[in-house]
Amino acid sequence: MSRFVNTPLVDRPGRYFLAVLAAVAILAPALNLLLPASSPLHVPGQGVELLGKYLCYALLALAIDLAWGYCGILSLGHGAFFALGGYAMGMYLMRQIGARGVYANPLLPDFMVFLNWKQLPWFWHGFDSFAFAALMVVAVPGLLAFVFGALAFRSRVTGVYFSIITQAMTYALMLAFFRNDMGFGGNNGLTDFKDIVGLPLQSPGTRAGLLVAIIAALAGSYLVSRALVTSAYGKVLAAIRDAEARTSFLGFRTENFKLLVFVVSAIMAGIAGALYVPIVGIINPSEFRPEASIEAVVWVAVGGRGTLIGAVLGAVGVNYLKTVVTTGMLAPYWLFVLGGLFIAVTLALPGGLMGSGAAIRNLIGRLQNRPAALPEAAE
């Protein structure tokens, strides 16, 4: 096979990226579990939780970048797939509570007892099994994306119109999940989880294990995404992104290519949501907020669209910044900071963080090549 046809599955930045993930997967749990709290190198439990949360967001950003960066499908509703994956996991975790709830009902979760329900709704059956819940984590977002994408792409809904209807989709789901009679806990959502696959959720060991699982999912999704975008399929995706009509005149059914990447992306977002819920301990309808999906797109833009690694860097970086800003005196102004960041990146670093190296080299090159131009400009 010739080199120009196939780029390597893991390139040099990819190797660094996977090495850093592996290091975090080993060091963070080790420094949390093995070192005493008094040690300066000790990673507190809260640190593990934050890191896990950031990396779930990173997986969501990776999913968005796969569809947006490589095929030009800008979904402003990926938070919905994330939340659906989260709810599937949340339902499993609710069933694990058993009789330990406030009302000590062995069958019904607390909110159902509170609503005076007598039996488990049909769609809650099966969620006592982890395997079934894991299947739903993948199947529900995947199926929604399949139906939604098939309708949209067949009808040639593209570009900004597609983005708008994905916003409508997540908003509609948010309103639905807010309703008590939907059977998903209304605006309180699902919470008070006790354990996962028999392990207590509050124990540091379980939380460290969750972090490792999140990192494994992120690395696995990265490799799947790379396999897709470096294959001939990826070249067709890029062709669709750059000139969809042209690609269909070559004989490709572009809607099928778009549908496949959209479904894969939605499944990754669902997995991200499912891993997010046990580590933060709650899922509620606010995860469906349209703003949440837009914020995730900003992470990708900040990190660098169409690079996968950039999406991860953007998600971790922006969320770290959010943690810092919203716990300080700038807290009321977070959205201004986020918006400003988005504008600044768009204007100054169109390639995002991943493109900043090239942008800086470019700037230095220009300064070196035109030293005489500077004094002239000052005159």
Added chain:
Amino acid sequence: MSLALALEPKALEANNIPITNSVLYLDGVSVSFDGFKALNNLSLMIGEAEMRAVIGPNGAGKTTMMDVITGKTRPDTGTALYDRGRRDLLQMDVAQIADAGIGRKFQKPSVFESQTVGDNILLALKGPRGAFSSIFGARGRMLRNQIAEVLERVSLADAVSKPAGGLSHGQKQWLEIGMLLAQDPKLLLVDEPVAGMTDAETEATADLLKDIAKTRSVVVVEHDMTFVRALGVKVTCLHEGSVLAEGALGEVSSNPRVIEVYLGR
């Protein structure tokens, strides 16, 4: 209008091939956009391994004709048959028509600029075009020599790993012709292939198209009369959506109606 009708018997006579020998057969095709008749009862027949030049003033319906043939535009009335009259183009969509062997080169060079020259050809190569087969199957395994062969033919063999966006205008036009060849079509529709080319490039393009037309049917839409002359093939002149004249270039260009509406006095 009446004059065009008066010319029609002559056009039909010049076009005296049976449907069963035609690669493309258009009959009575009309398309209107908001009352404007882009195509008006257009009839055209292209034979096997025939090259045809289509000329005509702006708005004569040349691009709309290509849109109808490739399935981009559905005509209001008319017949469009392909492959000896065996396939009805009006029952097929864009991807099916492309797959059946009708390739199109657009007026504006539309190569995939962010991808390499070699990848552009890879995308165009004939073969399974399903989403899954492109991940696991044939397209991933298509060989370098198939790509090299096509690039050799359009004189771009050295540029194989360069980004297509970096090519010169003329080279992009050739790359697009190469992409057409890679599709291995029966019928090539080529829209203004030499727009913006130097004289030497124009000449080379004419030779390339003549070479291609030895084994495939080619329809070339072009304004450059020097180029049309260099092709030395039968010419169809369109005007207001129908055929105004058809025949050898000398014949068509001496037609008084053609001179009036197109060539100028």
